[in-house]
Amino acid sequence: MVSFVRPQFTRSRIRAAGKRIVKGTATPEDNAVLENFRGSHAYILNTFQANIRNHSRETSRSVGQRLKRRNTILDKLLREPNMPLSAMHDIAGCRMIFKSLQDLNDVRTSMHGARWRHSLTHESDRYDYINKPKTTGYRGIHDVYEYHVNSIGGIPWNGLKVEIQYRTxxxxxxxxxxxxxxxxxxxxxxxxxxxxxxxxYFQLASEIIARTAENSNSCCADLGNKELAEEFSLADRRLGLLQTFDNLRGTSSRGLKFRRNTLLIFKFEVEEGEDALEFRTYENVNRAIEAYDELEKEYGERADIVLVRGESEENIRDAFRNYFSDARAFVDLIREGLKML
Structure with missing residues (x-):
């Protein structure tokens, strides 16, 4: 039986640790506080993924989970200095991917009507980036739940948060x-x-995909079809990203033998013939978290490391395609979209 990391520190202690870590004055105990706070989210991830599957069975294309990287946590604290570490709501994240917007809305409605004690922490449209796309072109919907149960076994984790991402x-x-x-x-x-x-480039790409694949709009709704196609084509001639993406074949993922807990290590600098992606798999989530911490210290800024969980190898591939350098779906959507404009 898996023994999950239990929260050991008060919210005020976590908040104080976050402030000192960002200022560069952290003590060894402050770093231990951060690691305990992050690691303790594995338990609610495990709980929510089971709930999510019950609501999305036969509907979602894939469901993936991940714990936020230490460096990404620190980066977010620096970008949002008024947000305390204890209030960060996306350390635990679940991502659901759907074939259609209708499927997405059906599952989200089902989740909102669930008979559980976990509470949605915001108004339902607060993080709706489909009806109100971000200025970057990002589209999707996020929900943040606060974990809450009455069972003795789960009470230590009450108050932790998990972010659920819904995307087509x-x-x-x-x-x-x-x-x-x-x-x-x-x-x-x-x-x-x-x-x-x-x-x-990606603002224009988002508009092309929204307009031609989902009969919607993104962040460049003011552009006519011809103007949109011409500006994107010029941008791609400048950057060459479509051809770059097309050349990426995801060969780094060959030989992956799935286990429930997988560490994906994307190395920024590799020797000739060496795979950019390395993966390590673990049956025990606590051992995976320990290895996660060790590898982050070993690689520092030389790699992007993430702990992901899923029910199958295909599940992990679908939900975290970026770590397999697989942007071919984007290329296909853009090329087909340009023909339709």
Missing amino acids: LPQHAWATAVEVADLITSNRIKFADATAHYLR
Whole structure:
């Protein structure tokens, strides 16, 4: 039986640790507080993925889970200095991908009507980036739940939060391409912290996909079809991303033998003939978390490491395609979309 990491520190202690870590004045105990806080979210991930599958069976294309990386946590604290570590709501994340917007809405409605004690922490439209796309072009819907149970076994985790992401396949293809571009160009398009050329490229791409694949709009609704196609084509001639994505074959993922807990290690610098992606799998989630911490210390900024959980190898591949350098769905959607404009 798996023994999950239990929360050991108060919210005020977690908040204080986060402040000192960001300021660079952290003590060894502060770092231990962060690792305990992050690791304790594995328990609610395990609980929510079971609930999610009950509501999305036969509907969602895939369901994936991940714990936020230490460096990503620190980066978010720096980007949002008024947000305390104890209030960060996406350390635990579940992602559901659907074939259609109707399927997405049906499952989300079912989740909202669930008879559980976990509470939605916001108004239902607060993180609806489909009806109100982000200025970057991101589309999808996020829900944040606060974990709450009465059972003695689960009470220690009450109050922790989990973020659930809902995306359609076209929306996921765009988000995957952004993350692959960030990995191979060292940009931060995902956080709107990149050169203007890259930011505009993905704004235009999002509009093309929304307009031609889902009969909707994104962040460039003011452009006519001809103007949109011409500007994107010019942007792609400048950056060459479609051809770059098309050349990525995801060969780094060959030989993956799935287990429930998988560490994906995307290395930024590799020797000739060496795979950029390394994976390690574990039956025990606590051992996976320990290895996660060890590898982050070993690689530092030289790799992007994430702990993912899923029910099958295909599940992990679908939900975390960016780590397999697979942006081919994006390429197909854009090329087909340009023909339709």
